Amino acid sequence: MNDKLRVGITHGDTNGIGYETILRLLADERIADIATIIIYGSAKAAAFYRKALELAPVQLNRIDSAPDARDGAFNIINVVGEDLRIEPGTASAEAGAAALAALDAAVADLRAGAIDALVTCPIDKHTIQSETFAFPGHTEYLEASLTDADTPDTERHALMILATDTLRVALATAHLPIAKVPEALTQELIADKLARFDRSLRRDFGVDHPRIAVLALNPHAGESGLLGDEEEKIIAPAIAAARADGIQAFGPYAADGFFGAGHHRHFDGVLAMYHDQGLAPFKTLAMDNGVNFTAGLPAVRTSPDHGTGYDIAGKGMASEASLRSALYMAVDVVRCRARYDGARRRPLRRQNYDKGRNGDPTLDLSADS
Numbered sequence: 120m121n122d123k124l125r126v127g128i129t130h131g132d133t134n135g136i137g138y139e140t141i142l143r144l145l146a147d148e149r150i151a152d153i154a155t156i157i158i159y160g161s162a163k164a165a166a167f168y169r170k171a172l173e174l175a176p177v178q179l180n181r182i183d184s185a186p187d188a189r190d191g192a193f194n195i196i197n198v199v200g201e202d203l204r205i206e207p208g209t210a211s212a213e214a215g216a217a218a219l220a221a222l223d224a225a226v227a228d229l230r231a232g233a234i235d236a237l238v239t240c241p242i243d244k245h246t247i248q249s250e251t252f253a254f255p256g257h258t259e260y261l262e263a264s265l266t267d268a269d270t271p272d273t274e275r276h277a278l279m280i281l282a283t284d285t286l287r288v289a290l291a292t293a294h295l296p297i298a299k300v301p302e303a304l305t306q307e308l309i310a311d312k313l314a315r316f317d318r319s320l321r322r323d324f325g326v327d328h329p330r331i332a333v334l335a336l337n338p339h340a341g342e343s344g345l346l347g348d349e350e351e352k353i354i355a356p357a358i359a360a361a362r363a364d365g366i367q368a369f370g371p372y373a374a375d376g377f378f379g380a381g382h383h384r385h386f387d388g389v390l391a392m393y394h395d396q397g398l399a400p401f402k403t404l405a406m407d408n409g410v411n412f413t414a415g416l417p418a419v420r421t422s423p424d425h426g427t428g429y430d431i432a433g434k435g436m437a438s439e440a441s442l443r444s445a446l447y448m449a450v451d452v453v454r455c456r457a458r459y460d461g462a463r464r465r466p467l468r469r470q471n472y473d474k475g476r477n478g479d480p481t482l483d484l485s486a487d488s
Contacts, residue, residue: 123155123190124235124450127228129221130160131240132247133199134206134214135427136437138168141240143439144446145193146175154450157188157234158195159221165195167205172435185233198224207433215246223251226264229418236419236449240442241427244294255294257422258413265416278315278415280388281398281424282448283405287324287388288397289316289414300393304336304349309357310364312390317366319414320388322459323452329387332377333358333370336392340373354392374400398424408444412452419452421445 131137141158142165144150158165162181169177180192188194198220204213222242228234244256254260262277280289291312292303313331320329333354337347344351354371361368372382374391378400383389391397401409402424409424423441431437 124453125157125185125188125233126154126236126238126446126449127157127159127185127225127234128238128446129218129225129240130158130164131218131221132210132214132243132427133161133164133203133217134209134211134432135241135243135429136425136432137240137427138164139172139174139432139435139437140423140439140442141165142169142172142174142177143437144442145177150446151191151193154446155188155190156193157182157185157228158193159198159225160195161199161203161217162195162197163201163203164199164205164217168207168433171207171433185228196224208429210243210246210429212246215243216249218242219247219249219252222257222260226261229420230265236421236453238442238445238449239420239422241423241425243427257411257420258293261413261416261418261420265418270417273315273318274415274417276311276315276415277413278312278319280316280319280412280414281401281405282324282410282412283408283444286383286401286405287320288401289319289388289390290394290397291390291392293394295393297393297395301336301349304353304392306353306357306360309333309354309390310360313357313361313366313368314364315415316388316390317361317368322456323412323414323419324387325455325459326387328367330367330369330385331388331390332372332383332386333368333390334374334377334392334396335371338373338375340371378404407438407440409441410445410448412448419449419456421449421452 179195180189182188182194182196199217203217225237229237239257258277258279266275278289279293280287291309292300317329320326336349341347341350350371358368358370374396411422411424413420423445425441428437
């Protein structure tokens, strides 16, 4: 693998804060030493926001395709026409279509191996909807776009993880109405999420023996059935099944006391039962540098942990900190996966042992079985 990875960045909703964060990020020329950057977007939109917000100049090398990208430069592929209308802070179908055009182009290159990882700027989940995009968000779109019948089971189902260097929160259910969460939770689902989370902590984050905390669904972990029985009937049995498979899972813990008392510091990962249960405390603790990482897929994708920021778009108030963290994590995960897979690519053949006089097993290296 080359030291310099190729990382694609999609511009997201063109009326949001995507371009402001991208331009602020690339104003630091040292970013070019970390990865070869390819922006899937609009040179016109980039120029508009740079001028409107009086941002530092950023030299963008216009290219037609990812293989044309120049190392040591920031490259951009135009995926929308010059007639794109830019209206900061406004939700529009045109901006949604521009976001989808960037996403489609980048994912096609990701599948083809033209880029090593993908960082996505925020989209408007409503305006991006179309005949070809009928998903609750990036996570579900990527699962459908990056997998097929030949994809190994371990890389076929996306797992949404919000992460920093010290806190990782995964979701048992993601973009689902709260009223549908209880019926969606099953022992099989939770056990499967724990297995995928455990694998991601090992393969993507380099944690050798991860400890995973599992949150309860109901207040006070159900109070022994008084406030709900999902803990006793579903979550606890799933934890037991995971432990039987060698996964260090613990809980279920009441979510309020768990984060309030700082117990998350004692674990390598936390599995939340639903979106806001995990993301509300995560963003409170790590909003400035949190990253949305899509685990469980063949390719690496990260994103800032914030939305389109319509309320501050075009006002020069957006921070690039989360986007910077997303870029760093994308590069780190690609390299961590390479090390993990490389160490397991040629496992030792089945070992034959001969018992010596002292009863100690002696490895027979001449065996070919």
